[in-house]
Amino acid sequence: xxxxxxxxxxxxxxxxxxxxxxxxxxxxxxxxxxxxxxxxxxxxxxxxxxxxxxxxxxxxxxxxxxxxxxxxxxxxxxxxxxxxxxxxxxxxxxxxxxxxxxxxxxxxxxxxxxxxxxxxxxxxxxxxxxxxxxxxxxxxxxxxxxxxxxxxxxxxxxxxxxxxxxxxxxxxxxxxxxxxxxxxxxxxxxxxxxxxxxxxxxxxxxxxxxxxxxxxxxxxxxxxxxxxxxxxxxxxxxxxxxxxxxxxxxxxxxxxxxxxxxxxxxxxxxxxxxxxxxxxxxxxxxxxxxxxxxxxxxxxxxxxxxxxxxxxxxxxxxxxxxxxxxxxxxxxxxxxxxxxxxxxxxxxxxxxxxxxxxxxxxxxxxxxxxxxxxxxxxxxxxxxxxxxxxxxxxxxxxxxxxxxxxxxxxxxxxxxxxxxxxxxxxx
RNA sequence: GGAGGGGUGGCCGAGCGGACGAAGGCGCGGCGCUGGAAACGCCGUGUGCCCGAUUUCCGGGCACCGAGGGUUCGAAUCCCUCCCCCUCCGCCA
Numbered sequence: 352x353x354x355x356x357x358x359x360x361x362x363x364x365x366x367x368x369x370x371x372x373x374x375x376x377x378x379x380x381x382x383x384x385x386x387x388x389x390x391x392x393x394x395x396x397x398x399x400x401x402x403x404x405x406x407x408x409x410x411x412x413x414x415x416x417x418x419x420x421x422x423x424x425x426x427x428x429x430x431x432x433x434x435x436x437x438x439x440x441x442x443x444x445x446x447x448x449x450x451x452x453x454x455x456x457x458x459x460x461x462x463x464x465x466x467x468x469x470x471x472x473x474x475x476x477x478x479x480x481x482x483x484x485x486x487x488x489x490x491x492x493x494x495x496x497x498x499x500x501x502x503x504x505x506x507x508x509x510x511x512x513x514x515x516x517x518x519x520x521x522x523x524x525x526x527x528x529x530x531x532x533x534x535x536x537x538x539x540x541x542x543x544x545x546x547x548x549x550x551x552x553x554x555x556x557x558x559x560x561x562x563x564x565x566x567x568x569x570x571x572x573x574x575x576x577x578x579x580x581x582x583x584x585x586x587x588x589x590x591x592x593x594x595x596x597x598x599x600x601x602x603x604x605x606x607x608x609x610x611x612x613x614x615x616x617x618x619x620x621x622x623x624x625x626x627x628x629x630x631x632x633x634x635x636x637x638x639x640x641x642x643x644x645x646x647x648x649x650x651x652x653x654x655x656x657x658x659x660x661x662x663x664x665x666x667x668x669x670x671x672x673x674x675x676x677x678x679x680x681x682x683x684x685x686x687x688x689x690x691x692x693x694x695x696x697x698x699x700x701x702x703x704x705x706x707x708x709x710x711x712x713x714x715x716x717x718x719x720x721x722x723x724x725x726x727x728x729x730x731x732x733x734x735x736x737x738x739x740x741x742x743x744x745x746x747x748x749x750x751x752x753x754x755x756x757x758x759x760x761x762x763x764x765x766x767x768x769x770x771x772x773x774x775x776x777x778x
Numbered sequence: 779g780g781a782g783g784g785g786u787g788g789c790c791g792a793g794c795g796g797a798c799g800a801a802g803g804c805g806c807g808g809c810g811c812u813g814g815a816a817a818c819g820c821c822g823u824g825u826g827c828c829c830g831a832u833u834u835c836c837g838g839g840c841a842c843c844g845a846g847g848g849u850u851c852g853a854a855u856c857c858c859u860c861c862c863c864c865u866c867c868g869c870c871a
Contacts, residue, residue: 394829394840395839398841401839408851409796412851412852413796416796425851428852429851726825
């Protein structure tokens, strides 16, 4: 959520910067600006009336205790109350609309974010590693996985429909190995491992920005009014919601493995094959809570921590800075990590690392007390470290050999009892 | 699912129609005491919003005692609905 005071004071600038994400958002800013003005007008009237009412009520009480009932005063009070009632109702309506709209305005992009419309305007920051050269036609990971008997898309669909997969044998073990490997790596870097609920209340999703705008993307358990988390970012970032942290506790580093559940509404036909886009996937997430002045430095470190996973696995990747049009709703600045995928002959997103500044913190009232005793909104950051399914896909494709076998990255072998190669079944 | 108990400030905990933004304690900050410290004494210490003069400091108002409604001139206190937590029983990985 944006600071309403910022919109009030720097309306033109906020409007201009929000418009870089899409003109439709600028219109929301306009409406909010107008509603805020109306709200304050009404609030002033209401509060003045209430002050009057409070004063007269006390007076009435005092008189009554002295045994003097004052009927004219009582009538006067009733009159004030009636006027007040109408004004209060209008104020409430205005406030509700204002709050709802405020929750639907995305974060202000950081001034350093490149202006652009979509992913084509993202800016490459650096590359690491060399895409492998094959002297044979490399296969896509879903073919490799099926031939190796470790991925079973057909039975995934049998159980749950499209965009679900079953992993078998070494496929299942590879997932477990990757999760443990990633958690261990981040643990070394000072991230505290957390295990979180996978079902959360609506307000938790409002806190991180998925609600109210992206209801359609979520799985919901209607009976219990709970949602399946689309990412561990949601419970992790909300852990300290409505708390006032101590300055010396910051920065906080958390990591968690969770499955992630997404309806993928509006992505019909995209990435229908393979592990790239599923309704349920596994991810190890990184979350930081920091002081405002440290958050951008922490973002760079967060990206480095995510990159380290790819480096240890020796997977070629590049770092991309998202442009304004491609930025997520809550993010002020985002770096994507894109891993090389031979079957696509291009880099594909495997991690997204964002600084949300105080956008989420304001929604969830996440603050810390400064040495001067002031309560200051924290900054929150999150990043994938990494998406497990996509990592598995990248390993299969980049480490494949002509015979269809796949070499296990060295860093992962200790997690698989020293296994060096996965071979097609029956060999 | 059944029965009971409870949600009050950073924390603990009292209050159960007006003098309550809320006793007391802990914690924290300042001062005193001390050679220094502990102990002790004194003072201060919630959050959000609005308005005003204003860099900051400040002053005024409104709201907040789980959430939302109601009763009342007046609600932390009474009534209703909902949410959450705890204990016991049942069921269960």
